[in-house]
Amino acid sequence: MTSRLLPWGATLSLLASMLFVPMPVASAHRDGCHAAHSCPSDTGSYICGDTGNFSECGYTSLPSVGTPRTFASAAPPPDHEAPDRPAVSRITAAKGGSVSLRVDAERGSKIVVKSKGTKYATVTATGGAQELRFKAPDGKRTFAVTATDAAGNRSSVQRFTVVADAKAPSLDGLVLTSGSSAQAWSLASFNAGEPATYKLFVDGKQVAAGDAGAAQTEVPFPVANGLHVVTVKLADAAGNAAKVRRSITVDIDSLNLEASVGGATSEAQKLTVRGTRDATAVVNGLGDERTFVLTDGTAEIDLDLPDGTYDNVAVTLTDQFGRTGRTLLERVVVDTVRPVVKLVRRTERRTRGRLVLAVGTEAGAALVWRAVDQNGKEVGSGEETTGEDGALVDVDLEEGDYKVETTVRDAAGNETKETQEFHVDSDPWGWWGWSKRILAVLALLFLGLLVAGWRINRKERKEEEARARAEREAVERKAKAERDAEARRLAEIERARLAEEKRQREAAARAEAHRAWEQRGDFLRELCREAREWDGVTAAEVPDGIKLKSGERVYGTSPGVLVEARTRQNVPTLVGADSGTVTVTDRRVVFRGPSKKREWLLDSIDDLQRQDDVFLIGVTQRKTLSGVDLSGQERALLHLNLALAGVTGERDFVVKQQDDALARHLASDPEAVTR
Structure with a gap:
């Protein structure tokens, strides 16, 4: 087989095109395009969006070849949701108007606290409970709390009311009154204007503390004679404090006190003493010496004295600084025995048709008596003071039965009541009885006239003898008066001479005393001027070793x-x-x-x-x-x-x-x- 090889240049161009293809093809699946729609990468295409759908690609058109592909971020959705209303708890008011509270709001939101258009606090929320503090005006006020997120959405309003205390109690009206002989403790008076606690210091030592109301507060405090520095500090419930320092001068020679004994008719007599509070009283003259303390300025003790008279009873008062006072009580008479009352009816013939009672009791008692008939109707009454022989009740009554009520009260107040019943017979005398009485009276009148004539004759003889004796005594008195007058004249001359010498000596002494008094007055006037005007000098001669500081006077x-x-x-x-x-x-x-x-x-x-x-x-x-x-x-x-x-x-x-x-x-x- 014969193989056909590409030319060397074509081979290099193919390798370069493979190495430098743009990278979007590798990101198509990662961008989600494969899951959202059919991806042409299955057919060999690696360009996202080549079907016309760019929803998951990050761009709206295909990139040009050779241009790096970029992906735009998706725009976030708009935020129209407001944060939840802030949660507010643990609201506390402290001194100076400081207010603290715990607030919880959406993380990152801006928390704002406002009242009546004024912003009092701003903080960024942490998403959890956080402490927020701010200073509020004095008084009761309602605040609004809101949270605003980054998009400007504001929450609903959370309100709370708090009573802020930014004002310290007042001590501007503090008045210090020095103690006197009647009450040796001095007095601090002020009006804090609100409930507060006070502390009072004398020369740096605390002597009194307590609660002060919104009205006037008076604080008595003990202080010795002399010049002292008094400091009063106030603090209200929020911790706001006020402090004033003043000086006071006390000069008391002796203590005044009042003492009296009451209940002398009972077996539990009481001695009452009034004077300086917390002073110690000592009583002598009532048997054993008695000592007690005048808490709050008064004390009352039981004496339980036996009956009798107590003279020279002395009460001595001593306060904690050694100042004393003393008084003597009037005679104290203790009489706890009720008076004995005895009613004896007189039954002589002349008392017929009358009720005559001899009331036997102690002298000086007050007797009140009242006679009533069988129907309870008052037929006689009277009041008198008994003498050495008691008293006599004498009332004309018709025949019948009567009740006599007597009340006897002795000088000490002991009282005895006695009631007895009596029968009163009618007067047996008729016309003849009264006639004999009239004849007897006429006989007595005639006898009286005879006696009166004899007494007149005798009186005339005595008056003649008295006149002769008076003439002789007058001559003797005249001679004696002339001798006495001469002696008085000579004595008067001597007294005048001695008086003139005394007057001259006293005039010289007064003149010398007046000169000294004027000199003393001039000196005191200089001190008064210095008290008002003298502020010292900055340049002055001072003893060696004293170097004045800058501006020191x-x-x-x-x-x-x-x-x-x-x-x-x-x-x-x-x-x-x-x-x-x-x-x-x-x-x-x-x-x-x-x-x-x-x-x-x-x-x-x-x-x-x-x-x-x-x-x-x-x-x-x-x-x-x-x-x-x-x-x-x-x-x-x-x-x-x-x-x-x-x-x-x-x-x-x-x-x-x-x-x-x-x-x-x-x-x-x-x-x-x-x-």
């Missing part, structure tokens, strides 16, 4: 003593540690002495105690108390008070103290007192 420098709080044998004691100078500025108090130096920054003070002219100052950077003694240095004391007022904002209080001191001095003019 010096109020003054004066002699003083450094005092320190120490404990000796477990007893707190103040000791003078060194003598030197005390410099007061608007920022600090500095002591400089030969052996010790000390400095207290005003902004760091957390405890301040004053005892007379001694200031104990506690600062945050120092554990122990120390301070300065400025006894006799009134100007230095004013400078220190002005510096402290610069911290507390109570300069008006310092000015008032100085004005009050000047007013008291002006009211004590020695000339006005002696006029």
Whole structure:
């Protein structure tokens, strides 16, 4: 057989056409055309869409030979479905108006929280529960929550209402009232404007705490004599807090108290004492000494005293700071025995046709009696106070049976009631009986006239003798009066001389006292001016070792003593540690002495105690108390008070103290007192 071979060039062209045919023929089956319609690849064609159907080919016409085939991605369908409404739970309001909630929305959607057109929070949803926080205005408000997906579809609105608390309680109206002798505890009054809790501190130590309502709140608190820093803190239910610091001065010499004994007619007498709350009362003069505490300012105790009279009963009151008061009770009479009452009828002849009763009982009792007939009708009554012999009931009655009711109440209030029945006979005397009575009366009148004439005659003789005796005594009295007058004249001259000498001495003493009073008044007026106007100087001479800071103002420098709080044998004691100078500025108090130096920054003070002219100052950077003694240095004391007022904002209080001191001095003019 003879074989025919292609020319070499034709062979190469065939190989090249086989190697470089375009690739779409290999992807026709992968693109799904074979399953969707009849594919011409079964007949040897590998071009997808050569039947005219291009739905699974990725193109709309056959590619040209030699051009690489590309496939366009199918366009995604449009999204018109809105996300589900967000789920909201665990809504909580906190301080400062902070609101937190848990929200759950479609993943990738945008969560928006709005109210009244204002947007308060925006976050992208994670597809699960997530925490969302935002700050809301104060008060009750309704919020709308929506979720918007990437296609702009917005969910339906989920609403919730919350009461936000962004406002702190108010302490602008805080008023501090110093204690007095009647009630030694001081008083803090304020209106928080809403329910809150309060804490009250004196010199950094908490002394009271409790709940404050929306109305006025009054908080009594104990405080010793002296100048103190009082701090009040408020916190509402959401945690919003307010704080105010003020100073207060307490000066109480003694405590007032009221004491009385009641129930003296019973076996359980009660002693009532009113005064300063939580003070301790001690009672002497009622047998054993009795001690008790005036909780809430009053106390009542049972005495159970035996009958008798108790004089010089003393009640002494002492509060926790050692201030005392004392009072004496009037005589306490204990009488628990009811009076004995005895009714005795008098039956003399002259009492016929009458009911005469002698009421025997103790003197000074109140007697009330009432007589009634058999029908219960009152036929007689009366009231009187019994004497030493008791009392007498006397009433004219017709013949019949009667009941007499008597009530006797003694001075102590013990009461006894007695009821007895009596029969009253008629008066047996007729016309003759009355006639004899009239004759007897006339006889007595005649006898009386005879006696009266004899007495008149005797009286005239005695009066004549008395006149003669009186004339003699008058002459003697006149002579004695002349002698006494001369003695009085001489004594009056001597008294006038002594009085003139005394007047001159007193005038000289008053003049000297008035000069001293005027000098003192001028000094106090200077202090009043300084209290209003003095703000210190920036350039001042200060002791060596004190370097003024930029802008620091010096109020003054004066002699003083450094005092320190120490404990000796477990007893707190103040000791003078060194003598030197005390410099007061608007920022600090500095002591400089030969052996010790000390400095207290005003902004760091957390405890301040004053005892007379001694200031104990506690600062945050120092554990122990120390301070300065400025006894006799009134100007230095004013400078220190002005510096402290610069911290507390109570300069008006310092000015008032100085004005009050000047007013008291002006009211004590020695000339006005002696006029």
